[in-house]
Amino acid sequence: MDTLKQLRDELKAEYQTTKRFLEIYPDNKNEYAPHPKSMKIMHLATHITEVFGWAGFMLNSSELDFAKSGIQPKHLSTKEELLKVLEENYNASKEALEKASENDLEPRWALKNDGHELASWTKYEAIRHSLNQITHHRAQLGVYYRLNDIELPGSYGPTADHPNF
Numbered sequence: 001m002d003t004l005k006q007l008r009d010e011l012k013a014e015y016q017t018t019k020r021f022l023e024i025y026p027d028n029k030n031e032y033a034p035h036p037k038s039m040k041i042m043h044l045a046t047h048i049t050e051v052f053g054w055a056g057f058m059l060n061s062s063e064l065d066f067a068k069s070g071i072q073p074k075h076l077s078t079k080e081e082l083l084k085v086l087e088e089n090y091n092a093s094k095e096a097l098e099k100a101s102e103n104d105l106e107p108r109w110a111l112k113n114d115g116h117e118l119a120s121w122t123k124y125e126a127i128r129h130s131l132n133q134i135t136h137h138r139a140q141l142g143v144y145y146r147l148n149d150i151e152l153p154g155s156y157g158p159t160a161d162h163p164n165f
Contacts, residue, residue, distance in 0.1 A: 053089030056096035067114035
């Protein structure tokens with residue numbers, strides 16, 4: 001089994017689907033949230049674009065410690081910025097997956113906060129988790145779109161808005 005090819009193919013498919021979602025992003029709704037406890041739509045869309053860089057980051061590191069990394073979420077404000085960051089992060093992860101060997105997927109990778117381990121997986125499992133995060137958050141974005149009467153593109157098949165996927 002060629003695990004790396006499967007990961008590259010899935011990343012590419014998720015990229016193509018996510019790009020369709022971001023191409024219709026409503027710039028005039030950046031502050032929209034369906035509930036006070038929900039993320040604002042721009043924050044959610046930005047997070048999705050950032051997740052596309054995780055595979056590359058995970059292959060080239062052993063952990064992410066939120067308190068010690070200095071990594072801050074990007075603050076984007078336009079559809080064009082979203083698409084640019086999506087493209088950059090997708091390309092970085094794609095390149096890392098192209099350079100990786102199957103053995104590179106075996107070491108552990110951890111998510112921490114100030115040294116406290118929140119989760120730990122093999123790098124393969126961590127990358128799979130990140131791909132799941134893309135799907136999960138893009139589905140959230142779809143709910144935001146639906147609540148704002150924005151037609152939904154297909155993800156894995158037709159939608160009520162686009163029945164001829």
